[in-house]
Amino acid sequence: MIDEQTEALVRRLKSIEGHVRGVQRMLEEDAYCIDVLRQTLAIRRALEKVDALVLERHLATCVTNAIRSPNEGEREQAITEILEIFAATRSVSEK
Numbered sequence: 001m002i003d004e005q006t007e008a009l010v011r012r013l014k015s016i017e018g019h020v021r022g023v024q025r026m027l028e029e030d031a032y033c034i035d036v037l038r039q040t041l042a043i044r045r046a047l048e049k050v051d052a053l054v055l056e057r058h059l060a061t062c063v064t065n066a067i068r069s070p071n072e073g074e075r076e077q078a079i080t081e082i083l084e085i086f087a088a089t090r091s092v093s094e095k
Helices: 004-028 033-068 072-093
Strands: none
Touching: 004 033, 033 072
């Protein structure tokens, strides 16, 4: 069963998908470049919001459960995964 948060995330992604298709049409119709760039910026911001919501949920559920776990390997894995994602997002923003 899909919860409310998941449904909200799926709706956001479907909206983003529609925006991407809109940008594709803009390019096919030779739209003004700045207008295209404004739309792609909006898409990136929308994806960043999805990322933030997914991360928030992950921290509140999976990571919290792992940190409370008596299993040291599970705790270490949760921390390693968060650090890997943090490093990956930093490397993307530095490009």
